[in-house]
Amino acid sequence: MSIDKSMSVLIVDDYKTMLRIIRNLLKQIDFNNVEEATDGAEALGKLRAGSFGLVISDWNMAPMTGLQLLQEVRADARLKAMPFIMITAESKTENVIAAKQAGVSNYIVKPFNAETLREKIEKVLGHG
Amino acid sequence: MAERNRRPGQAFTLATRLAEIHARHPAADPDMVAEVVRSVLATMNGDLSAKETSLLAEVEELGRTIATAKAEIAALEVDVITVSHIPFATDELDAIIAHTAAATDAILENCETLDRVAAGLTGPDAAQLQEVTTRIYEACGFQDITGQRITKVVGALKAIEAKVEHIVTTFGPGGGEARPGLPQAVDTASLLNGPQLPAAAMDQSDIDKLLASFD
Numbered sequence: 001m002s003i004d005k006s007m008s009v010l011i012v013d014d015y016k017t018m019l020r021i022i023r024n025l026l027k028q029i030d031f032n033n034v035e036e037a038t039d040g041a042e043a044l045g046k047l048r049a050g051s052f053g054l055v056i057s058d059w060n061m062a063p064m065t066g067l068q069l070l071q072e073v074r075a076d077a078r079l080k081a082m083p084f085i086m087i088t089a090e091s092k093t094e095n096v097i098a099a100k101q102a103g104v105s106n107y108i109v110k111p112f113n114a115e116t117l118r119e120k121i122e123k124v125l126g127h128g
Numbered sequence: 129m130a131e132r133n134r135r136p137g138q139a140f141t142l143a144t145r146l147a148e149i150h151a152r153h154p155a156a157d158p159d160m161v162a163e164v165v166r167s168v169l170a171t172m173n174g175d176l177s178a179k180e181t182s183l184l185a186e187v188e189e190l191g192r193t194i195a196t197a198k199a200e201i202a203a204l205e206v207d208v209i210t211v212s213h214i215p216f217a218t219d220e221l222d223a224i225i226a227h228t229a230a231a232t233d234a235i236l237e238n239c240e241t242l243d244r245v246a247a248g249l250t251g252p253d254a255a256q257l258q259e260v261t262t263r264i265y266e267a268c269g270f271q272d273i274t275g276q277r278i279t280k281v282v283g284a285l286k287a288i289e290a291k292v293e294h295i296v297t298t299f300g301p302g303g304g305e306a307r308p309g310l311p312q313a314v315d316t317a318s319l320l321n322g323p324q325l326p327a328a329a330m331d332q333s334d335i336d337k338l339l340a341s342f343d
Binding site for chain 1: 229232233236239240243258261262265266268269270271272273275276319320321322323324328329330331332335338339342
């Protein structure tokens with residue numbers, strides 16, 4: 001079974017430049033149905049209102065961080081199974097453990113490359 | 129000084145001093161002077177031992193040191209640090225973020241144009257062009273990382289600014305009154321460590337291993 005690359009992907013980052021980079025890298029690997037949010041609260045609103053197949057989120061955002069967004073997603077009956085990838089500069093062990101305990105599907109540390117992004121997406125969507 | 133501790137000749141010395149004062153100031157009544165001295169001595173709680181005298185000297189020295197430090201702080205014009213140097217440094221760092229963001233946007237815009245051109249091509253040239261634009265997108269991630277690092281530096285400068293202000297308020301001219309400690313930042317972001325220096329950072333393979341250890 002191949003990955004449905006037409007699925008909606010929500011990318012979340014407070015750096016608009018980073019959103020643009022991730023959007024372009026997703027496009028390179030044929031994910032063209034991409035929406036953006038610039039913080040956790042906006043992302044949660046979009047997730048609850050829409051129908052997404054994957055969330056790719058930064059951690060360090062205000063007022064709601066990526067970790068808080070992940071916790072909200074996992075606590076929401078409709079969203080709790082949503083594949084959730086954290087892409088962040090937070091590279092301390094305590095961060096990775098906290099994200100894992102909150103239910104992150106995978107974790108990418110910045111700076112990252114397109115191959116790592118592709119590999120992690122395939123893994124969380126069950127084809128890695 | 130207590131009677132029992134008075135050394136021989138000490139009373140004589142006091143009498144001699146009173147006589148000398150009387151000689152220099154005939155109007156001064158020695159009894160009155162003696163009474164004043166007794167009154168002063170009476171305000172002291174007991175005798176000062178050698179240790180206490182030494183401690184008093186140390187305290188006096190400490191007082192002089194503090195006064196000197198206050199004068200030196202005033203002479204240093206440390207206000208310049210908070211009023212000029214640190215705001216200048218943070219403004220410069222903010223400008224770096226703005227400039228790199230603008231430059232990165234320009235690079236991305238041109239890269240997107242290349243992608244559109246590549247979409248009209250086929251064969252090895254198209255593949256090579258896409259490979260190149262992918263590398264450019266990846267490299268542009270520097271702007272996010274440097275931005276986060278600069279934000280950490282700005283935070284450190286602001287912490288230094290607050291500490292300097294506290295020192296000036298406490299020890300500078302007109303200072304000295306006890307002031308409540310600086311409010312501690314509420315620890316709402318204990319896991320927001322930002323980018324780590326290479327020696328302290330885990331790379332992607334370390335993170336993959338850590339995540340795998342949960343499975």
